[in-house]
Amino acid sequence: xxxxxxxxxxxxxxxxxxxxxxxxxxxxxxxxxxxxxxxxxxxxxxxxxxxxxxxxxxxxxxxxxxxxxxxxxxxxxxxxxxxxxxxxxxxxxxxxxxxxxxxxxxxxxxxxxxxxxxxxxxxxxxxxxxxxxxxxxxxxxxxxxxxxxxxxxxxxxxxxxxxxxxxxxxxxxxxxxxxxxxxxxxxxxxxxxxxxxxxxxxxxxxxxxxxxxxxxxxxxxxxxxxxxxxxxxxxxxxxxxxxxxxxxxxxxxxxxxxxxxxxxxxxxxxxxxxxxxxxxxxxxxxxxxxxxxxxxxxx
Numbered sequence: 001x002x003x004x005x006x007x008x009x010x011x012x013x014x015x016x017x018x019x020x021x022x023x024x025x026x027x028x029x030x031x032x033x034x035x036x037x038x039x040x041x042x043x044x045x046x047x048x049x050x051x052x053x054x055x056x057x058x059x060x061x062x063x064x065x066x067x068x069x070x071x072x073x074x075x076x077x078x079x080x081x082x083x084x085x086x087x088x089x090x091x092x093x094x095x096x097x098x099x100x101x102x103x104x105x106x107x108x109x110x111x112x113x114x115x116x117x118x119x120x121x122x123x124x125x126x127x128x129x130x131x132x133x134x135x136x137x138x139x140x141x142x143x144x145x146x147x148x149x150x151x152x153x154x155x156x157x158x159x160x161x162x163x164x165x166x167x168x169x170x171x172x173x174x175x176x177x178x179x180x181x182x183x184x185x186x187x188x189x190x191x192x193x194x195x196x197x198x199x200x201x202x203x204x205x206x207x208x209x210x211x212x213x214x215x216x217x218x219x220x221x222x223x224x225x226x227x228x229x230x231x232x233x234x235x236x237x238x239x240x241x242x243x244x245x246x247x248x249x250x251x252x253x254x255x256x257x258x259x260x261x262x263x264x265x266x267x268x269x270x271x272x273x274x275x276x277x278x279x280x281x282x283x284x285x286x287x288x289x290x291x292x293x294x295x296x297x298x299x
Contacts, residue, residue, distance in 0.1 A: 012122065012286060018084040020121060023048075023064070024113040026077045030149055030267065031108060035069040044070075047109055048101075052083070055100040056093050067123045067274040068130045068223065073266030075150055078131075078273035082123040090116075120283030121276070125290055129193055129275040131219040134232045134268050137202070138240075139211040144202055151202070151213060152268035158214050158239035160197045166238045167195040167216075169249035170231065175295060177255045179231050180224035189295055194219040195231070197239075214239070222289075226263050233262040 014020040025048070033041035037049065045064055053061045067080040093100075094114070101111050120126065135151045136158065137143045143153045170192055177188040199212040216235070218228050234248040237260065251258045277285050 012125075013120070014084040017087055019087050019090050020082050020084050020117040021090065022113075022115050022117040022121060022123065023081045023083065023111050025079050025081065025109065025111045027075065027079070027109040028149070029070060029073050029075045032072065034072045034074070035066055044076075044109055047105060048081075048111065051101055051104040052097075055097065055104050056085075056089055058089070065123050067127045068271060070269075070271055071225075071266055074269045074271070075267070076271040079271055080123045080127070080274045082117055082121065118279040118282060120279070120286050122282075122286045123274075125286045126276055126282045127222075127274050127289075128277050128285060129219050129221055130223060130271065131194075131217065131273040131275070132223075132228050133270050133272050134216040134218065134228060134264070135270070136214040136216075136232075136236070136268060137211070138214060147202055150267055150270060152265055154214075154236055154240065156240035158236065159241070160199060160214060160239070162245055163197045163214075163216075163235045163239040165245045166235050166248045167197065169246070170195055170252060173295070174252055175255055176224060176227055176252065178251045178257055179227050179234070179261075181226045183225065186224070187294075188224050190224065190227070191221045192218075193221065197235070228269060229263045229266065230261055232268075233264045234258075236264070237261070 027044050029044075031042065032044050035044045037043050037046040045066070049061050049064055062083050062085055064081045064083050070076060070079075098111065098114050105111065136154050137147070137151050138154045138156065138158045140155070143151045171194075173189065173191040175189050176192075180188045182188065195216070195218050197214055197216050200215045202211075202213050216232055218231065220227075231248070234243075234251055237243040238245055238247060243260070251261060276282065
């Protein structure tokens with residue numbers, strides 16, 4: 001999952017003559033090759049940027065910056081992005097853009113809100129946390145067919161209490177290199193703010209048909225590629241008895257990928273929410289997030 005990395009962006013605020021617009025959006029990731037625009041592939045960014053250019057009748061395109069890039073197959077209900085538009089264009093189209101985008105965009109991506117962003121706002125760098133959910137069904141009969149597009153089936157029963165014991169050992173600031181696909185020049189140090197599992201009714205219409213789901217809530221200041229899906233893979237090994245409670249923490253301490261840990265399938269993962277500080281702290285957060293982090297004792 002590419003939910004943390006984007007090319008560096010030297011521009012900290014909108015250029016003169018433009019206004020920064022925040023977009024709140026959602027998408028079903030099954031038919032997308034992830035968030036980021038890629039030649040010859042269908043992506044969320046590509047669909048929205050193309051629709052925006054068409055509905056504003058613009059000759060040029062306007063690039064989106066996103067809070068967290070999601071990989072192919074990953075869903076989002078609380079994604080945030082921003083785009084810098086010419087002041088005149090926003091004045092002419094602003095009130096009509098949301099409805100026009102709804103008429104132009106395909107059904108698997110929706111923009112729910114477009115607002116002028118406060119000073120210092122950057123969808124990526126001003127965010128203080130991202131919250132994901134990963135949904136697993138461990139009923140021996142499989143996943144409710146109506147939920148199959150966003151729930152993973154695990155064919156062994158899961159012990160939620162043991163998974164939560166393992167999760168607590170991972171909280172805090174660590175180098176998550178063992179759970180990330182390494183990228184040249186990018187840090188794998190992250191602060192894991194929340195990681196817990198709970199049993200949740202799949203749907204109030206279908207509860208009891210295939211039993212409650214095991215749902216992981218994962219919240220961190222940022223994530224690196226594959227991090228959530230690898231963490232879930234490690235904890236499933238604990239939940240079904242293949243590994244002891246200490247195993248995910250031991251993998252973390254090793255700082256190298258462990259062949260026993262599977263990166264679980266993307267369709268069980270949904271970006272639920274992105275958190276930002278109060279408006280008067282946005283600029284400082286924006287600047288701080290651009291600095292490369294190290295752990296104490298690291299140069």
